[in-house]
Amino acid sequence: MSGTFLGTPAFPTAARAALEDSQLRRNLAHATGTIRGKRAGVVGEVDEWEQLRLAGAAIKDRVLRHLPDYLEQLERSLTAAGATVHWARDAAEANAIVVGLAKAHGTDEVVKVKSMATQEIDLNSALENAGIHAWETDLAELIVQLGDDLPSHILVPAIHRNRAEIREIFLREMGSAGRAAPADLTDDPRRLAAAAREHLREKFLRARVAVSGANFAVAETGTLTVVESEGNGRMCLTLPEVLISVVGIEKVLPTFADLDVMLQLLPRSSTGERMNPYTSTWTGVTPGDGPQEVHVVLLDNGRTDVLADRTGRQALRCIRCSACLNVCPVYERTGGHAYGSVYPGPIGAILTPQLRGVGTDPQTDSLPYASSLCGACFEVCPVRIDIPEVLVHLRSEVVDAHREHRRVPSVQDMAMKAASWTLSSAARTGAAERAAGLGGRLAAKLGRPAPGGRTVLGAVPGPASAWSDSRDVPVPAEESFRAWWERTGRDEA
């Protein structure tokens, strides 16, 4: 695998390959099931969970509705605290800024904290092209990077790898990237983690430049936050002389006090812990402690386009907890790679098409159909993103985009196939079967005949209420999933 998502086949095809990988399915089912259980436990401890979710959503909405003001305030606070602020319209600009800063410090390596934003802009490739090694320091990211592989989950990116595979990757690859793994390495997770500790410590102690993202950026104070478990974040944030943080413009929070809501919502939703092992906050430069040169790159890369869509805007509330992945019957069966994006699962199915725009790439256009609309993602989302509502909205956008290009039938066929395929796979899990069945019956009731004999959905109550009457979207096929699968399942590959 080339380590980039470009050229991933459209979701149904990619997903079928994943479905045939029984190992991947077992790993994923185990991971999502375990985290789901832990999450339910710690969320149950909080009496006011719903109130907390509402507060989380409100804080993010407040920011999004006044984003320019908050960004300007953030810039002022950061600058006053001794940080340097950069702005980047797109991936190329952001990468150029980071590469330029690394070069200005004459270094040929940087250490990195796991960050979705830097994955989104494929910073590592840009650095490599400039002759600068980018070392991922999160254990899972290290496994993915050494294996020349792609992450498959936001939270546990190497969940598709087993301990034996990880041992092999370490033995084979660590030596050429730095300190080699000990020859007697076993596949005991403790031994594997110790090998990573030794391998990476050498890099932490010598690195002069670090790159991070940020979970939150407080406009009022200029405080950035990184939430993590292993301490690799703390290593990167404190040991090197120069720290560069690439921060999506939607990460802003109005006040420092807003962190209390987010720090209650995020760990419980994410790893199912009351609190993650380490949270670091820093406000510009602290003399005598940590990096004495601090840069913040504020990244747009499509976010202002998402902002312009009144229904889709709520996707920018996302705090990347991955709870929606862990409850999604489609994700559980297909894994993260099938989504062809750094953002997999339900959030990826809405964020990726919005960031990239619909109507040009079949892979991207197939994502809003990678769902059974069962609604579980909305139920768990700590900031109450109504993912089903946005999915439905995006399906209509996809159809509209192609209608404008006079390619209606073929794209609707494609969309139909994707939708039916999704339901067919989801139907093989119990919960989703019920949800999908209900959805199908509901659709049949609400649907009305359209020109050409297809059934389309008109106004839909509930989560899909933003659905406009003027936009007709095909409903999933009524024939049984198994029959559909037998009939068409094989001719797409």
Added chain:
Amino acid sequence: MSAREVILQKARRALADVPDVEPVLDVPVVRPAQQDTLPHEQVVELFAERVADYRAVVERTTAAAAAQRVAGALAGRTPQAGSGPLRILVPPGFPAALVPGDVEVVPDGPDVAVSELDRCDGVLSTAAVGIAETGTIVLDHGEGQGRRAATLVPDLHVCVVRGDQVVPDVPAAVAVLDPRCPLTWISGPSATSDIELDRVEGVHGPRTLHVLIVER
């Protein structure tokens, strides 16, 4: 036009539907009502339980017995160097009375090289706040807490928290913390679940966290 202006302008255009009112007024944020707080003794008890849940070592002790407990936390560790006493990093402002006599003290400070930190067997520190509900200690890196790297690089962290520094929950902690200081929130030792979801303590941070809760 600069990237900054383009982004701000695009964002303004994208928000044409948002009326021009005071930013903070249009979306009300209603936080959960403050819970009835437990008596302080129970708050401290909960803190101890929750810290222990992360497989950290927790002991409750008195000021009089604290020095002995610190010594106990270091006892049985083998020095990295092989022979000789343990090398223990001690931040400025850490109570001298709590530092055992049989260790080699390495005073922390901006001039201590990272490689030097790496040669320390452990670090002693105080904390700014303890959070009962989540079992978290928060360092603001003031008196007795050292630089951020001090409590990160050595493999053992012995943290002394006074009972009266323990607050019930996260909002109470955020309310007393100063955002201008760098903050480190620690909930148990460094941990990873990246290999088949097996929890392993200690990848990069200290593999052992020993919390001493000291009361009169």
